[in-house]
């Protein structure tokens with residue numbers, strides 16, 4: 703579904719993502735793991751078209767999208783829920799959700815289905831997004847992405863700033879999406895949760911992928927070593 707080949711993403715001279723290659727198959731769930739500054743958000747934002755790709759090639763459903771505008775990527779079925787949610791705070795939940803619909807991609811997602819998936823939003827549907835709790839805002843941001851009927855859903859730090867109880871609720875909802883076959887890449891700082899949720903773990907260190915394994919074939923210890931750069935067998939050689 704998604705194929706990244708040797709991607710470099712830069713801020714000025716600084717290579718935040720260095721020669722990253724990643725293949726994502728339909729229906730896969732991938733946890734993108736790594737320490738602060740490892741390059742996870744930069745990679746996801748470049749995949750979504752929010753940052754330019756300096757070099758390398760990115761394809762989605764066999765079509766090269768390396769330099770496609772982000773709205774064209776959404777039209778093709780690739781949707782990012784960014785870190786920090788980025789809602790329109792003066793608009794209501796419902797209005798924020800409907801923004802996801804403006805792209806007009808065919809599919810089953812509509813307001814009713816989003817409210818079924820996130821029942822905590824129903825009573826607050828006419829409340830301004832700026833007045834919502836963190837959990838409600840996160841649910842709205844995910845719901846807005848779903849309204850575009852994505853084939854690949856990318857979630858950056860869904861649990862950031864949420865209480866453990868609310869994180870459980872958000873995960874219960876995205877587990878439903880996973881079990882329905884949605885392809886998901888998610889950044890998650892809580893390692894145990896990431897391993898429990900995803901079928902595959904991809905760990906980044908200093909802009910590179912240093913571990914890429916099925917979660918069933920790895921363990922917390924191996925991922926932690928990759929996370930801190932303690933392992934010898936990097937899956938991608940330094941370029």
Ligand SMILES: Nc1ncnc2c1ncn2[C@@H]1O[C@H](COP(=O)(O)OP(=O)(O)OP(=O)(O)O)[C@@H](O)[C@H]1O
Nearest residue numbers: 713716718736737738739740741742743744745785
């Ligand atoms: N706008 C920017 N300008 C310059 N450098 C940046 C910018 N955004 C990120 N960086 C740098 O790029 C590197 C990767 O950052 P990125 O946010 O992608 O990491 P991350 O793995 O998502 O970390 P975090 O978990 O803290 O969000 C870091 O060294 C960071 O300081």
